[in-house]
Amino acid sequence: MRAWDLLSGGLLALRARKLRAALSALGIAIGIAAGVAVLGISASSKANLLSELGSEANLLTVSAGQNVDGSPALLPLTAESMVRRIPPVESVTATGYVAGATVLRTALVPAVNSGGISVLAAQPSLLGTLGGSLAHGTFLNAATQRYPAVVLGAVAAQNLGIDRVQPWTQVYLDGRYFTVIGILRPVPLAPEIDEAALVGFPVANALLGLGGHPTELYLRAYPDQVQAVNSVLPFTADPPCPECVRLSTPSSILAARAKAGTALTGLFLALGGIAAGIGAVGIANIMVISVLERRQEIGLRRSLGATRWHVGAQFLVESVLLSAFGGAAGVLLGVAATAGYAVAASQPAVVPVNTVLAGLGVALGAGGLAGVYPAVKAARLAPAEALRAT
């Protein structure tokens, strides 16, 4: 008797009881589907975030820390041009925090209702360096940065109740009306931009009293030179006071966070595991019933020369086949759920190969465990006793 004989015999036996086989495989299928979907959706979200971050975690930020009142401290006027001269720096852009400025929908809104929106001076290169994009309108350019024009971060626009840009859309910014020319999409690498109203440096200097000092620099370095750039940044940005400079690498922090997964993923995986366990118990149950129902068949097979091992293996193979079908169906369901979620959330659909293999492996393992007791029970049945069964 060969492996193929066992396999084809098992398939024929399952085909003889299609509905029962399908129902008993369902438990495993649900468990595996839940596991694959959770891991697939989580992997898709991570892939989406990582693709937004850019494939390399090469964004660095430079700031001067905070003042006693929590407002950002100032970097030297030369900081941006100095940093730009570091050879491995691809691009750099500066923002300047305008202290004490409020942004209101109109002059009639009390100043206390500023909604926590900060005013930042920004350069036209901001979007390119941060990898941000516009939801509506245009960004600051060489012309508009000289005039009272403002681009709103995603959260700021929401707080102000502005969801589109029209020629007459204005906000009341530090005692003066600024025309809204654009609204940004969320910038995952720099959430502080989301809650800001961005104006040009020239207009901030002229009308808002900024004084030209940046408070934060964002720069992209060549990926393999990030460490080197990091080490020279404090001296370059603020030569007299290198220790005043704060550095961070938000893209690597976010990437690490994305890779770490969440506690919720663990919870759902555990639930999937419990479902698969219940499925395995269901299969064990149905296989025990099957052994009882097929005692005469067992007796017949023994009379034809089947050994105990043949009979046990037959039931074990049926159990493993059942759960393998359940596992395969579960993987397909899980992949479909991941694809559905990804399409709905406009994300890339990613199902790691390891997840698929693990799903099938768990199913096979569960089927094997579930089949052991029924197989032993079947193998132990004495031939004559089995034939006498009614």
Added chain:
Amino acid sequence: MTELLAVSNVRKTYPGSPPVQALAAVSLTVHAGERIAVVGPSGSGKTTLLHVAGTLERPTDGSVRIGGEEVSGLSDVELSRVRARRLGFVFQQFHLLDHLDAVQNVALSLLYRGVRVGDRRAAAIGALDRVGLGHRLSHRPAQLSGGERQRVAIARAVAGRPEVVFADEPTGNLDSAAGAEIIALLAGLADDGTAVVVVTHDQAVAAAMDRHVMMRDGLVVADDRPVPA
């Protein structure tokens, strides 16, 4: 005549309170080409004798030799091999697998001998032809009459060309016409040297056999052609 099977002084006691003695010192020798009917009232030990002689059950005491080999001490695997290669069985309830067609049911008897699938099919088709079911090869048991089912079961028993075929009440579930066909088939098996041992209540079956072993209370009380040991 070649001795194929020899049961000597076999006892079989089933545990319980009180223990049930199904066979008490039974001896029976079967030679090639013999047609033997084992008859007797219910509970006389006929089926137990068939199970013990067919290695489906181990005797409590005594010896069973098949083809000259003592089998009562063999392991499960070795006993299974003896059944697969030397013995065939036909049962009252046919014991066909409903989800397999006639050829697959017959081919099953060669599965445990390690015969390749193609050769199994060929032998099964040949055996079905011999029992007159060459036109019913792909029918499932549910599509066959009772007589045809038992003929499939006989084909299954003889596909591996066993030395001894045991039949336990082979006509018990059949009408007399179908029963007559089965009797003729079983009796015909002996023509090429196969020994046929039939346990039966059916007078017609017994009449078609050459030798009659009468049992009562676990003992052989009459044997109309005892072969000297």
